[in-house]
Amino acid sequence: MTHPQSIGILEKKFGNRLQQQVALQNYATARVGGAAAWFVTVRNANELADAVQICWDHNLKFFLLGSGSNVLFSDDGFNGLVILNHAKKIEMKISGEHPTLWVESGASLGLVARKAALAGLSGLEWAATVPGTVGGAIYGNAGAHGSDMHSNLLLAEILQHEGGKSIWKNEDFQFSYRSSIFKRQRRSGVILSATLNCEYDDPQKIKERMNVFSEYRRRTQPPGASMGSMFKNPPGDYAGRLIEAAGLKGYTIAGVKVSEVHANFFVNSDQATASDIYNLVQHVQKTVKKEFNVELELEVEMIGFNPTANNDKANHGKASI
Known part of the structure; x- marks a missing residue:
């Protein structure tokens, strides 16, 4: 794969963060997978948007990687750019009647839930033990214990190949069981950030509910290297x-x-x-x-396998959980 112009632009933008032939097994919870031809880590939503836009502008195939769960890379790896999403900023709005969280899409869903709990914000207890990033969770409508992202998402900032940046409301995602319109239609776009609904509650009560879910997970899900x-x-x-x-x-x-x-x-x-x-x-x-x-x-995304419906159709803007 040679894309000298796009690679040159990426090198100018990201410096030595742009790497070649990076073993994807080190970034996947199943601990398998070949190498990415190119690999870059983005640190905020603006860098994420820049990296994706460069790929679109120069027709460079890319895959947006979150925590590495719910994805299986083939042993041949990925012949394009893997963008590791480390856009993790979290802001809390805890004044007024309806508290919210603004989070960048690379933030750990479990970490967001735990930070909310410490601040006395309820509604994300179900997510405390769910692996993955906020962006991936929205993409796949992640859920557990009778709730899901559909229940929490208020707004999200989206970057689309055609249309640029825009704000989507909850209903725009057309959520269904473990899916969204992004996932079903392989939309050429990425989730940059999200605003999540919460409610006020006693932090100790929130912690107790989270402990119940954590104990259930320990009893019912295996340890070790898996994809969820x-x-x-x-x-x-x-x-x-x-x-x-x-x-x-x-x-x-x-x-x-x-x-x-x-x-x-x-x-x-x-x-x-x-x-x-x-x-x-x-x-x-x-x-x-x-x-x-x-x-x-x-439920797991299969990348680089043939034949499979989950193969490289998604590589112009899919986000892994």
Whole structure:
């Protein structure tokens, strides 16, 4: 891949933060994946917008990476620019009747929830143990414990390939279960920042609720290198229940296995490759389809695999959680 003009502009803008042949396994929670041809870390929303705009202007393929959960890079890596989103500024508006949080899209969702709790702001308790960034959580409508980003988002600043910057209201995202219009339609755009709704409450009561959710997570989700929930829950059922009922709990391919704690988690237990995980995904999908006639839909984004609906269609502005 050669894009000398765009690479030159990126080097001028970001200096030695622009790197070549960076191992993506170091930035993915599954600890697998090949190298990114180019890699840059952005530190605020303005830098994020600049990096993305340069890519669009020069037709340079890019992938926006958050915390590295809910994404699987192939062993071949990514033949373009990976933008690591470290835009993490958080501002609280705690005067008036309706408190809000303004956060840049690279901020850790769990950290935002914990900071809100310390300030006596309720509404994000569900997010305290959810991995990922705010931008990725909006993109995929992340949720837990009966709530999700749809319940908290007030506004977001968006940068689109055609149209520039704009402010989107909650309803503009057309949220659905673990999805938004950004994700469903592969919108060519990125989320720069967001304003989240909160409510006032006693910090101790908020902490107690968060502790309940944290304990539940410890009991029901496996430790180790994984991507989080692998599949979306089908209507009226649970992906983990179907996988377990199909006899696949503990099933192993090379170094990756279906977790014995929660069957909707695949754990890299012994130096697995991305191909191992991909093969296990296909085996589980085929087995569940055969046993129950249910198509399990991936919640994890697969980048660099062929054929897959989640492949490089998204590489003009997709955000990983």
